[in-house]
Amino acid sequence: MFWQKTNDIASSVKEERLAMIKTIIEPFKIKMVEPLPILTSEQRKGFIRECDYNLFFLRSEWVTFDFLTDSGTSSMSAQQWAALMVGDESYAGSKSFYRLEKVVQDLTGFPHIIPVHQGRAAEYLLAKALLKPQQIVIANTHFDTTRANIEMAQATAIDLPIAAAKNSREWHPFKGNMDVEKLNHILSNRGKQVAFVIMTVTNNSVGGQPVSMENLKAVAQICRQHGKLLFIDCARFAENVWFIKTREPGYENRSTRSIAQEMFSLADGTWMSAKKDAFGNIGGFLAVKDAGLAQEIRQLMVVTEGFPTYGGLAGRDLESLAVGLEEVLEEDYLRYRIRSTAYLGEGLKQAGFTVVEPFGGHAIYIDALASIPHLPWYQFPGQSLSVAFYETVGVRSVEVGSIMLGKKDPQSGQQQPALKELLRLAIPRRVYTQSHIDYVIEGAHLVAQQIPALPGYRFIYEPPVLRHFTARFAPII
Ligand code: F0G
DSSP states (O other): OOOOOOOOOOOOOHHHHHHHOOOOOOOOSSSOOOOOOOOHHHHHHHHHHHHTTTTTSSGGGGGEEOOOOSSOOOOOOOHHHHHHHHHOOOSOOOOOHHHHHHHHHHHHOSSSEEESSSHHHHHHHHHHHHHHTOEEEEEEEEEHHHOOOOOOTTTTTEEEBBGGOOOTTTTOOTTTOOHHHHHHHHHHHHHEEEEEEEEEBBBEEEEEEEEOOHHHHHHHHHHHHOOOOOEEEEHHHHHHHHHHHSTTTTTTTSSSHHHHHHHHHHHSSSEEETTSTTSSSSOEEEEOHHHHHHHHHHHHHHHHHSSTTTTTSOOHHHHHHHHHHHHHHHHHHHHHHHHHHHHHHHHHHHHHOOOOOOOOHHHHHHHHHHHHHSSSSGGGHHHHHHHHHHHHEEEEEEESOOOOOOOOEETOOOEEOSSEEEEEEEEETTTTTTHHHHHHHHHHHHHHGGGGGEEEEEEOOOOSSHHHHHHHEEEEE
């Protein structure tokens, strides 16, 4: 299972075990099961036609492997379910809040902890508290909701990924890094306009790619020199920690917790969509150094999120997140998580697809333009591939290409392409087993055989914004 090729670090007992058995197993056993919908490809072809070829319209009971997102889709552990039962549902001063507060304080080192219902609520509050119109926010790459919240405050979001991030095939151990020269340049020339700087770990928008500690340190130093606040969007911080431990010299023997603590020590605050690396089905938090900023956010949040000791969540949610945040740093879990993602990537590559490399932490991205040579970008090769994966194997994935990120020019009515035509297969945490992944890989071989006959797609309904959610399509025959 998940054949091990890298030199993972392990305690002496584990080293002994690994020396004999190379397989990395799922480090959990199954206590509660949910049926997996099994359909025929004829049924699926009917459903997707009914949905006008938009996979967001599919009912989950029509999907066998749901790789739409890794957000809110984790399996909770027995410990998390047990924690739900002791949730304190008091409106104010809930014991469950103080439990989560302590866990987040110990992890991040920040004194002020504010729960929110999910990541984008934290982004909204931060933008509301810190941004004025015409200001600039700089990130390695903003996630879509972060950008939207910044733009709603009439400010501008600037992405500064490193050059290697633009090339699907270039191997760089930390492709999620920020271009520090460009950061320095902007801060030296337009520093007054810049409100704050964000590091997204891992960097979702460039393929779940990690950020190195070295890069984080360099960014923090430049921010300090220019007197700018640095925030970490830490939705997938533990996956980033594992990449630092296994790829960055000097971190091999450090505990995952101490690496995480070092990362947070470089920033002025952090926010988390706890629907990812806290194994939450809902939830998030903001954690900041500055008491004044915390006070302002606590005042603002009452209008939209609720009282600051529950932040739009039930007491039981706060409890399960506190447990999840501890579990996610377990080395056996992280070793398995990163290895199992790569296993899917290798399988898809062997099936003949061009995939973004190195593999990220939470998802595998297929380069659809390179994988389907006969389809131009304006016939949406990512969409074509996502429909083929659904019809053939029951996999739901998401196009991250010119449908999601392209634009229609309002003057000329011409479509404008995205930088890349990708298909994302995001892997829910602790949900699918290796035999599920083997099945998907076998199915991918069947999809690959169909490539010469795959049709392009055209819009039959094109909404003006966020069009991937509600667009309708027809195949070009
Ligand atoms: N930041 C990052 C890096 C994210 O990936 C997401 C969500 C958010 C913030 C927003 O958090 O959904 O809890 O409000 N990413 C999901 C995804 C939706 O599928 O990649 P949220």
